[in-house]
Amino acid sequence: MKQIKKILVANRGEVAVRIIRAIREMDLKSAVVYSDADRDSLAVQLADEAYYIGPSPARDSYLKIKNIIEAAHLAGVDAVHPGYGFLAENPVFAEAVRSNGFIFIGPSTEAIKTMGCKLLSRSIMERAGVPVVPGAMAAIKDREDMFATARHIGYPLLLKSSGGGGGKGMRKVDSEKELARAYELARNESFSSFGTNTIYMEKYIKNPHHIEVQILADMLGTTVSLGERECSVQRRYQKLLEESPSPFLDHETRSRLAKIAIMAAKTVHYVNAGTVEFIVDENRNCYFLEMNTRLQVEHAVTEMVTGIDIVKEQIRIARGEPLSFTQDHVLSQGTAIECRIYAEDPDNNFMPSPGTVLGYHAPGGSGVRSDSGVFAGSDISFHYDPLISKLVTWGRTRDEGISRMKRALLEYKIEGVKTNIAYFSKILENGEFLSGNYTTSLVENMRLESAAAAAIPAYAQGD
Numbered sequence: 001m002k003q004i005k006k007i008l009v010a011n012r013g014e015v016a017v018r019i020i021r022a023i024r025e026m027d028l029k030s031a032v033v034y035s036d037a038d039r040d041s042l043a044v045q046l047a048d049e050a051y052y053i054g055p056s057p058a059r060d061s062y063l064k065i066k067n068i069i070e071a072a073h074l075a076g077v078d079a080v081h082p083g084y085g086f087l088a089e090n091p092v093f094a095e096a097v098r099s100n101g102f103i104f105i106g107p108s109t110e111a112i113k114t115m116g117c118k119l120l121s122r123s124i125m126e127r128a129g130v131p132v133v134p135g136a137m138a139a140i141k142d143r144e145d146m147f148a149t150a151r152h153i154g155y156p157l158l159l160k161s162s163g164g165g166g167g168k169g170m171r172k173v174d175s176e177k178e179l180a181r182a183y184e185l186a187r188n189e190s191f192s193s194f195g196t197n198t199i200y201m202e203k204y205i206k207n208p209h210h211i212e213v214q215i216l217a218d219m220l221g222t223t224v225s226l227g228e229r230e231c232s233v234q235r236r237y238q239k240l241l242e243e244s245p246s247p248f249l250d251h252e253t254r255s256r257l258a259k260i261a262i263m264a265a266k267t268v269h270y271v272n273a274g275t276v277e278f279i280v281d282e283n284r285n286c287y288f289l290e291m292n293t294r295l296q297v298e299h300a301v302t303e304m305v306t307g308i309d310i311v312k313e314q315i316r317i318a319r320g321e322p323l324s325f326t327q328d329h330v331l332s333q334g335t336a337i338e339c340r341i342y343a344e345d346p347d348n349n350f351m352p353s354p355g356t357v358l359g360y361h362a363p364g365g366s367g368v369r370s371d372s373g374v375f376a377g378s379d380i381s382f383h384y385d386p387l388i389s390k391l392v393t394w395g396r397t398r399d400e401g402i403s404r405m406k407r408a409l410l411e412y413k414i415e416g417v418k419t420n421i422a423y424f425s426k427i428l429e430n431g432e433f434l435s436g437n438y439t440t441s442l443v444e445n446m447r448l449e450s451a452a453a454a455a456i457p458a459y460a461q462g463d
């Protein structure tokens with residue numbers, strides 16, 4: 001068993017606060033890093049210690065491995081928690097943490113590397129018998145290869161960057177005449193976002209569900225599933241709202257997904273918390289999409305239905321302890337829903353709306369959890385993702401979870417920046433969402449409906 005007394009939180013915002021809370025509940029000490037923009041952040045105020053790591057742009061602070069390692073030495077920590085985003089899935093960072101003598105609270109560097117490359121993980125999973133999205137197993141080599149592979153896969157198809165994330169470098173192609181241009185666009189975006197121009201093709205699954213399984217694995221070889229999250233409410237391939245359990249799955253598909261997720265994790269000898277993402281089609285065929293080798297933004301949804309604190313389990317696993325429960329003890333109760341509350345402008349194509357929060361009142365009461373790094377007077381900086389909070393509600397039934405969320409959204413008061421709160425109220429009233437059988441097309445369908453209702457042609461909506 002390894003000793004962990006003090007942990008460096010190598011992140012900012014709500015996730016830094018989330019991790020600091022778990023550390024305190026375990027009676028351990030926390031140190032957090034911060035940039036110029038985050039001098040007065042909630043995370044800095046809540047941590048036992050805080051270490052300056054550089055100017056506001058992330059590339060000069062939260063992405064600077066050297067500065068974070070220096071902070072870890074200065075703080076004299078035993079371990080580093082990367083949170084999500086920034087360096088959380090960077091194998092060079094994980095290795096730097098380890099080679100400097102600290103414990104990395106996450107999986108092996110090898111697992112991060114393998115799962116970080118979409119193409120490599122696809123072929124490893126396929127070889128292990130995990131069903132993957134139909135498509136190519138190699139990158140596009142040249143023009144001729146591109147057209148031949150596309151004809152073989154069939155349209156519509158999706159071009160994807162092997163280094164992808166956040167929906168970047170991804171382009172849907174409906175017909176052969178769009179292919180060459182879409183490839184150029186995907187390649188450029190992939191290069192500017194991830195420094196790679198390796199692009200491959202997948203069959204575009206029509207009207208899919210994005211459903212993912214949360215897993216936890218200890219160093220003693222036990223891997224468990226904490227159940228699934230339905231993440232099909234998306235805009236531009238990015239999640240907006242998540243819920244657990246998925247109202248679309250039946251018992252058989254649910255246990256099949258959990259089994260496949262555990263098999264996927266075991267294939268790469270995965271240790272710590274991870275998420276196996278799937279595309280599920282209308283006939284409930286399940287296809288492996290990718291694995292995220294870190295704490296997931298929407299982990300709180302799973303925590304609400306299972307009662308398991310995933311961050312505390314991550315720390316226990318990193319100490320070499322066995323999981324504090326067995327698969328039989330994982331009981332999912334009721335429904336939890338999460339809305340990602342962003343500082344963004346619904347009237348301007350949901351563009352970020354950074355600024356100073358002048359007034360702030362988060363909702364509370366029974367079954368409501370608000371994970372946030374924001375308070376009245378704090379700045380939502382244009383340097384980072386403009387996430388204000390993750391608002392999660394729980395109900396004994398899906399209906400109760402939804403009514404609580406509606407009530408919580410009404411209580412939320414945020415002044416000084418524009419937010420997407422009112423948009424979530426619309427989603428929660430939408431018939432397709434309420435039916436429980438909604439797909440990743442929901443947001444686009446809503447846009448088309450409201451455009452039709454306003455009798456404005458869809459092309460004039462500017463989306």
Ligand code: ADP
Pocket residue numbers: 133158164165166167168170202203204205206208210234237238277279289290440
């Ligand atoms: P990223 O890593 O950039 O987030 P993912 O591979 O996780 O990309 O996919 C993001 C989203 O894109 C999915 O949740 C889904 O909505 C859509 N998507 C991805 N692959 C497919 C596919 N083959 N067919 C249909 N939709 C897809």
